[in-house]
Amino acid sequence: MTPRYDEPSFGEPPHEPAHEHESLSPQMVALYAWAGERPWLGGTVTTLSGLAIAVLPNKGFTVVVLPGVAGLSGFVLGGLIIACGMFMLFSPQLHGILGIATVLLSLVSFVTTNIGGYVIGLLLGIVGGSLGFAWRPPDPD
Amino acid sequence: MRSPTPPARPAHPRGRTRWPRFSVVLGSSLTTTALLAAASVTGAIPVQLAAVHRHPLKLSVDSFSAASIVPSTGGFETRDGQRRTELIFHLRDLTVRGLCLSNRVRTPVGSYTLRITSPTLTADRLTLALDSIDSLGLLSQQLRTGELINLLPLQDPPLGSSDDPGFLSLRVGAALAAVTVTLRYLSGSHLDVGKVRLVSGRAKQECF
Numbered sequence: 001m002t003p004r005y006d007e008p009s010f011g012e013p014p015h016e017p018a019h020e021h022e023s024l025s026p027q028m029v030a031l032y033a034w035a036g037e038r039p040w041l042g043g044t045v046t047t048l049s050g051l052a053i054a055v056l057p058n059k060g061f062t063v064v065v066l067p068g069v070a071g072l073s074g075f076v077l078g079g080l081i082i083a084c085g086m087f088m089l090f091s092p093q094l095h096g097i098l099g100i101a102t103v104l105l106s107l108v109s110f111v112t113t114n115i116g117g118y119v120i121g122l123l124l125g126i127v128g129g130s131l132g133f134a135w136r137p138p139d140p141d
Numbered sequence: 142m143r144s145p146t147p148p149a150r151p152a153h154p155r156g157r158t159r160w161p162r163f164s165v166v167l168g169s170s171l172t173t174t175a176l177l178a179a180a181s182v183t184g185a186i187p188v189q190l191a192a193v194h195r196h197p198l199k200l201s202v203d204s205f206s207a208a209s210i211v212p213s214t215g216g217f218e219t220r221d222g223q224r225r226t227e228l229i230f231h232l233r234d235l236t237v238r239g240l241c242l243s244n245r246v247r248t249p250v251g252s253y254t255l256r257i258t259s260p261t262l263t264a265d266r267l268t269l270a271l272d273s274i275d276s277l278g279l280l281s282q283q284l285r286t287g288e289l290i291n292l293l294p295l296q297d298p299p300l301g302s303s304d305d306p307g308f309l310s311l312r313v314g315a316a317l318a319a320v321t322v323t324l325r326y327l328s329g330s331h332l333d334v335g336k337v338r339l340v341s342g343r344a345k346q347e348c349f
Contacts, residue, residue: 036155092156103170110177111188126170134163138154 042131047085054078099133203239
């Protein structure tokens with residue numbers, strides 16, 4: 001009889017971790033497992049994109065008065081993109097819609113927020129959104 | 142007799158990236174970005190810009206008009222905690238012709254000049270905040286300089302020339318007006334800049 005895939009057999013560990021992760025601490029193994037269940041790269045790049053769009057045009061800004069529409073839109077769009085990145089990390093089932101939303105917000109930032117945070121935030125947003133959209137959840141089996 | 146060892150199963154199931162789908166989204170997004178860039182450079186679509194740094198800029202225009210120029214005052218705090226007053230101008234329906242903007246940057250390998258010229262610039266709204274006005278000459282009939290001078294709430298205006306960091310030199314039209322100000326920030330919406338020409342290099346001339 002062929003043993004079932006998920007049955008332990010002959011005293012071997014059930015999930016073959018004999019060589020995998022054996023040199024990692026339990027915290028790193030947990031982090032590795034956590035990251036594998038979500039589009040961590042897309043979420044991280046998207047969050048960095050939002051930070052770039054929000055912060056770069058306002059570098060050195062000591063706030064008492066906001067600098068008009070363009071400065072304000074940087075905070076708004078940057079905040080929205082950061083939120084998309086966070087949702088990618090903590091609600092990975094929404095990765096498709098969040099990826100497309102990130103790409104669209106990044107494109108909008110081109111005309112509303114200092115050429116998308118001096119292009120840096122724009123490009124990061126496009127890459128992060130594309131990664132989030134193209135991510136595939138792990139197989140349930 | 143032992144049964145064959147079952148196939149190795151990963152310790153943790155991991156998601157994957159579908160690279161063809163990634164390429165499609167990335168390619169279309171970059172194409173759209175390129176189109177947006179081309180449209181903004183040619184003036185087909187307006188953009189919004191804001192700058193907060195102090196810049197050593199020289200600016201000259203052939204003509205300047207605005208539907209309204211509303212001054213107001215504001216406050217800001219410097220990095221060292223000093224609170225200062227600034228004069229803010231809100232301009233509406235701005236039209237500038239013959240725009241030339243240059244910036245000379247000193248680097249360890251020499252001074253580099255960046256010069257931007259555009260025959261026409263329009264904006265629905267433009268806001269600029271001045272830390273101080275250091276010298277003011279004759280502008281044009283559209284800009285009423287007397288009101289600006291009377292409203293100055295500035296403290297300790299620094300002395301210097303347009304080559305010093307943080308000063309904006311402005312010359313308008315044939316009247317040869319010259320303004321040297323410390324510009325703190327600039328913000329515009331629905332900026333429409335037509336036929337921008339950008340040159341940079343060590344031997345490039347500034348606007349004036």
